[in-house]
Amino acid sequence: MKLRPYKVKRTRKMGNAIESLDVHGLFNAEGDQWKIDRRIVGPTLNKNHLQDYFHHIKLTSNRLITKWDKEKDGTAREVVLDLSKCSLDITALSILGIDFNSLNNSSHELANDIEKMFETLFKRTLSPVPFWKIPLCDNLDGGRDVSERIFSVLRELVREYKKQKEQNGGVIGEEEKRAKTCLQKLIDISDDGDDGRLDEDRVIGNVSRESFFLVASLPFDKKLTPIAPLFQLLTLLIAGTDTSSTTLAACLWEIANDPQLQEELYQEVAESALDMNSVSLKDAMDGFPRLHSLLFEVLRCKGPAPFFFLEPNEPVEIKGQVLKPGTVICALTRNLGEKAANEIPLGPNSEGPSEFCPRRWLTSDQSDSLSVTQPTNRYGGYMPFGNGVRVCPGASMAKAEAITVLFSILRRFEIAPIANHPPIRRVARFTDTFDNEIQLTLKPRP
Numbered sequence: 001m002k003l004r005p006y007k008v009k010r011t012r013k014m015g016n017a018i019e020s021l022d023v024h025g026l027f028n029a030e031g032d033q034w035k036i037d038r039r040i041v042g043p044t045l046n047k048n049h050l051q052d053y054f055h056h057i058k059l060t061s062n063r064l065i066t067k068w069d070k071e072k073d074g075t076a077r078e079v080v081l082d083l084s085k086c087s088l089d090i091t092a093l094s095i096l097g098i099d100f101n102s103l104n105n106s107s108h109e110l111a112n113d114i115e116k117m118f119e120t121l122f123k124r125t126l127s128p129v130p131f132w133k134i135p136l137c138d139n140l141d142g143g144r145d146v147s148e149r150i151f152s153v154l155r156e157l158v159r160e161y162k163k164q165k166e167q168n169g170g171v172i173g174e175e176e177k178r179a180k181t182c183l184q185k186l187i188d189i190s191d192d193g194d195d196g197r198l199d200e201d202r203v204i205g206n207v208s209r210e211s212f213f214l215v216a217s218l219p220f221d222k223k224l225t226p227i228a229p230l231f232q233l234l235t236l237l238i239a240g241t242d243t244s245s246t247t248l249a250a251c252l253w254e255i256a257n258d259p260q261l262q263e264e265l266y267q268e269v270a271e272s273a274l275d276m277n278s279v280s281l282k283d284a285m286d287g288f289p290r291l292h293s294l295l296f297e298v299l300r301c302k303g304p305a306p307f308f309f310l311e312p313n314e315p316v317e318i319k320g321q322v323l324k325p326g327t328v329i330c331a332l333t334r335n336l337g338e339k340a341a342n343e344i345p346l347g348p349n350s351e352g353p354s355e356f357c358p359r360r361w362l363t364s365d366q367s368d369s370l371s372v373t374q375p376t377n378r379y380g381g382y383m384p385f386g387n388g389v390r391v392c393p394g395a396s397m398a399k400a401e402a403i404t405v406l407f408s409i410l411r412r413f414e415i416a417p418i419a420n421h422p423p424i425r426r427v428a429r430f431t432d433t434f435d436n437e438i439q440l441t442l443k444p445r446p
């Protein structure tokens with residue numbers, strides 16, 4: 001993982017599928033192009049910018065609760081689809097500034113096209129033959145039309161913002177500086193050019209110092225032009241939607257099946273005396289140790305990215321074996337993490353790294369007040385967001401979203417799986433996700 005993005009790269013199968021839909025961005029970039037893209041995209045997701053996106057997270061969480069509230073007491077609810085709409089709405093608002101409100105409205109054209117693009121991507125990633133490269137077959141699944149429609153909307157958004165900037169003589173007033181979307185931040189950063197300056201937040205967000213130093217040590221060729229912000233936008237939508245909603249659904253499933261855990265989490269939320277109006281980004285990032293501990297453990301043991309397919313660009317030696325370029329390497333990050341025992345704290349009943357333990361990350365001080373140990377991946381112990389320089393730049397945003405949405409659900413409902421719930425199954429699509437619905441009963445709390 002740490003030899004990327006020069007000596008080792010991602011295998012091309014998923015990359016080819018993404019590029020077949022004309023999406024060229026950070027997720028797919030390799031070598032020097034990756035470095036330029038990362039310097040442009042990384043800062044838009046760092047902790048200083050999260051505040052701009054937090055009200056979108058709150059707005060969408062509120063809508064989810066209002067929608068579920070309309071259900072009669074105890075009615076079964078299929079939650080995976082709603083959570084996926086919730087994540088799509090949050091990313092679309094934060095990245096593009098467009099309110100799909102797909103939780104309540106199924107007819108937003110761009111939202112439907114983005115859903116279609118995800119489906120096309122899954123299918124193309126799994127297709128044994130790259131049929132879209134065969135003459136006259138490039139639009140067999142409608143992929144080209146969908147991608148053209150999405151790009152024309154995005155192009156318009158970019159044009160509008162650039163026009164607005166031009167009208168102000170390129171100067172953005174104090175008011176406009178606030179609460180910008182990711183799209184606007186990307187355009188500003190690209191327009192300003194990259195002066196080669198590096199500081200930790202600009203490059204990686206607040207994920208890992210180690211990653212920063214690796215990026216900083218890479219050679220930087222100023223002649224390379226950044227990939228247009230347009231392409232990065234779709235990359236972000238793709239990378240941030242399915243991953244976040246699968247994580248939310250996995251957390252809810254654990255909460256629903258463990259009444260004792262649910263009660264502890266509810267007490268934590270209720271004792272905070274916060275509601276959806278008063279909860280702040282700081283509460284979501286630094287409060288709720290029990291909720292954080294559950295989230296860290298779900299991501300570690302049941303997260304949406306348990307492995308990666310990689311290949312060497314040049315002969316590389318790994319564990320004494322020289323691998324030729326093109327050799328497919330499956331990096332089992334979840335499994336490897338379980339072996340880095342010194343980095344995974346034991347649970348309260350000495351649960352080891354191979355067990356799922358939602359209270360593992362809790363610690364208490366002498367006055368018995370609870371806090372949470374922040375996971376590290378120095379030795380590869382905790383890798384749900386990857387490892388090395390390519391570690392996920394959206395990790396903080398994902399955490400803010402997960403904690404806020406779970407907080408709002410726990411405050412309002414007592415949840416349980418329906419009677420005789422069929423076993424839940426996971427399937428590898430773009431991410432490792434659920435292939436059947438999770439059905440929960442939602443009982444409003446008094």
Ligand code: HEM
Nearest residue numbers: 027239240243244247305384385386387390391392394398
């Ligand atoms: C729980 C939610 C999420 C999980 C588990 C997750 C996980 C990951 C993983 C495992 C990688 C690959 C890292 C590697 O190659 O070493 C990645 C990359 C990436 N993620 Fe996330 N992610 C999540 C949410 C997000 C969000 C919300 C965004 C942005 C809105 C985002 C944007 C990206 C981007 C742009 C990359 C490519 C980074 C690069 O190649 O340099 N992710 N993510």
